[in-house]
Amino acid sequence: MAEETAGETANETAGEAQKPTLPATSWAVLGLLSFGEELSGYDLKKWSDWSLRFFYWSPSFSQIYGELKRLEKAGYASSRLVAPESGTRDKRVYRITDEGMTAVREWARETPVDPPVLKHGPMLRLWLGHLLEPEKMREVLVQHQEFAEKMRRRAVADVEGAQGETAWAYPTLTLKWAERYYASERDLAAAMLADIEELGKRP
Amino acid sequence: MAEETAGETANETAGEAQKPTLPATSWAVLGLLSFGEELSGYDLKKWSDWSLRFFYWSPSFSQIYGELKRLEKAGYASSRLVAPESGTRDKRVYRITDEGMTAVREWARETPVDPPVLKHGPMLRLWLGHLLEPEKMREVLVQHQEFAEKMRRRAVADVEGAQGETAWAYPTLTLKWAERYYASERDLAAAMLADIEELGKRP
């Protein structure tokens, strides 16, 4: 069986060096590098934790290290070892190459738009409402609501921090999107709480 | 390094048979079975494709088969082979056990609420706006908008289908949530399109 046929036979035509097809996470890491800084794996993790986190899950340290190796092998990034100055251990820092820039630009421009991946644990549990007491359902929703509000606030704070910096115009735009997204998520939880109330009244 | 410390040393205390800690996907599959039907892997995939899909990614066939084996080994589901009647090949069908019911109920009630996992490809690309022409950005957003509207419509259609069936009260509730969620997603894309327009006018 084909199972979600998404062909694309990775062909090795003639002698041309074949561009490897990278998963989205690689592009995310290369994207972080595309802003031009020379960064270590640790830096990248930290940065992705507070930027990508709003709309894209932040990969673990170990995966970032792995992706960096892959990107370097593909010629999309180069690295050098930084000698241990006072107060640091030696470490490897990465910088995007010209080919990397070309590749990530191409990816951002040409990749087909595909649906976001969502794994909404709270909704999964509410879908199984026949297994929970209404009280528990409310608890789940309230906690989710609080999470959403917390995220919204963070996005607001970050937007204010980046205000006016034209270099960060697009990241700022996605932060504004995040602000609205988490506001909506919060309101949707409230609406669902109301729906449950309603269901309880006239069964 | 501890890397996202989330301890929980899976201890094998004394002689008591230890409940295995299952990942969310297992619970999703067991949740499908918790409605009481006797179902094959294929059935489950189909059903999850049109129900869970709105708020939880639908696992592949092969993963569902794997989860079923695991659930059976854990004693949460039992299976039997159905002989090939006319027009069918022989197949294995699964049914939830009493222990499975207890376990999934316990999970739904007691598991800590954790944040949804989101991998929003379109936003990732817009975050990298410095790599795209505004025209391309608009294209991405419009396509995402169309996807969201399509999903919203499907949710609406499904809500209508399930109307009134009290057995499906909670699944229906989550469909209503999905309707609003995808409406919001669509509107957020529209708002972002406006923001980009704005950015273009006065740089």
Next chain:
DNA sequence: TTGCCCATGTAATTTGTTACATGATTTA
């Protein structure tokens, strides 16, 4: 009567996480 889709799985591979190892630096 051949090609195609439904159906049921297993195998190989990739993606991603958690656990572990190591050293240096701050802080109690």
Next chain:
DNA sequence: TAAATCATGTAACAAATTACATGGGCAA
């Protein structure tokens, strides 16, 4: 001066996908 924390990685493992194998019914 011991413990917590920052920093940089590797190794082992788990989760999830794609590819492959197989057979039956149906439509051209």
